[in-house]
Amino acid sequence: xxxxxxxxxxxxxxxxxxxxxxxxxxxxxxxxxxxxxxxxxxxxxxxxxxxxxxxxxxxxxxxxxxxxxxxxxxxxxxxxxxxxxxxxxxxxxxxxxxxxxxxxxxxxxxxxxxxxxxxxxxxxxxxxxxxxxxxxxxxxxxxxxxxxxxxxxxxxxxxxxxxxxxxxxxxxxxxxxxxxxxxxxxxxxxxxxxxxxxxxxxxxxxxxxxxxxxxxxxxxxxxxxxxxxxxxxxxxxxxxxxxxxxxxxxxxxxxxxxxxxxxxxxxxxxxxxxxxxxxxxxxxxxxxxxxxxxxxxxxxxxxxxxxxxxxxxxxxxx
Numbered sequence: 001x002x003x004x005x006x007x008x009x010x011x012x013x014x015x016x017x018x019x020x021x022x023x024x025x026x027x028x029x030x031x032x033x034x035x036x037x038x039x040x041x042x043x044x045x046x047x048x049x050x051x052x053x054x055x056x057x058x059x060x061x062x063x064x065x066x067x068x069x070x071x072x073x074x075x076x077x078x079x080x081x082x083x084x085x086x087x088x089x090x091x092x093x094x095x096x097x098x099x100x101x102x103x104x105x106x107x108x109x110x111x112x113x114x115x116x117x118x119x120x121x122x123x124x125x126x127x128x129x130x131x132x133x134x135x136x137x138x139x140x141x142x143x144x145x146x147x148x149x150x151x152x153x154x155x156x157x158x159x160x161x162x163x164x165x166x167x168x169x170x171x172x173x174x175x176x177x178x179x180x181x182x183x184x185x186x187x188x189x190x191x192x193x194x195x196x197x198x199x200x201x202x203x204x205x206x207x208x209x210x211x212x213x214x215x216x217x218x219x220x221x222x223x224x225x226x227x228x229x230x231x232x233x234x235x236x237x238x239x240x241x242x243x244x245x246x247x248x249x250x251x252x253x254x255x256x257x258x259x260x261x262x263x264x265x266x267x268x269x270x271x272x273x274x275x276x277x278x279x280x281x282x283x284x285x286x287x288x289x290x291x292x293x294x295x296x297x298x299x300x301x302x303x304x305x306x307x308x309x310x311x312x313x314x315x316x317x318x
Contacts (some may be wrong), residue, residue: 021240029100037065057132084226097236106246124184159212168221233311265310284309
């Protein structure tokens with residue numbers, strides 16, 4: 001069996017998208033989601049003049065990627081941070097502008113593959129789901145303590161789960177008997193709670209609930225909402241951003257930020273549009289690009305990936 005945990009998704013396309021910005025001498029690229037360092041290793045190899053700043057909230061990921069990137073010496077700076085902390089990290093490092101930014105969103109392969117993290121619904125594990133296990137509340141705490149209305153909102157908003165009310169009713173009934181601690185009990189409860197028709201569509205019926213819990217535990221959408229505009233602000237003119245998203249909520253958010261940056265903000269009817277109203281970004285992908293069938297065959301985790309890229313075409317005018 002091929003080990004998909006070491007195969008970075010849409011790697012060649014990401015490198016090609018960022019290449020025009022990173023071929024400049026002294027270019028700085030930020031890998032906002034370092035994970036196991038696959039994308040970063042490829043960036044440092046392909047762009048020998050570039051310097052890399054790698055961020056991850058998961059200390060184990062930083063340790064493993066640090067070993068992988070050690071041959072590159074001081075060209076790679078790895079930082080324990082959530083990616084919405086990008087402005088503070090660059091400030092601390094004395095970097096005013098960067099030429100490239102890469103986001104590979106969602107759960108890293110390592111987190112999915114380590115049973116005791118509780119991300120995967122296919123194996124029984126403690127319901128943790130924290131990407132940074134040193135801080136924040138676990139998925140079990142969310143399930144055991146959130147009011148029913150809040151749980152319904154989370155499942156609907158973050159999991160796009162149509163059966164949210166039915167699932168939450170079962171959760172509330174069960175948690176009164178015994179608090180939730182492990183994933184297998186939750187998976188079984190979801191299977192029992194859903195009507196037959198709902199079980200026949202879209203793979204494992206627990207998938208949407210697990211996604212919703214993970215997003216809530218890690219504040220993923222709120223973080224992304226801050227991080228993408230922050231990355232745009234940090235970008236030099238001619239700099240580029242590539243974002244890999246794996247679910248529609250993230251992809252929609254990225255699309256909105258990029259579309260807003262690529263639009264003119266001029267009031268209608270101006271004969272000449274002043275520079276301050278001109279678009280700041282140029283879209284580099286038509287819609288979202290998808291992985292090839294060959295790549296999906298080689299790495300099943302690439303299947304839901306959606307890639308978007310932009311280039312910064314003008315500086316902010318105060």
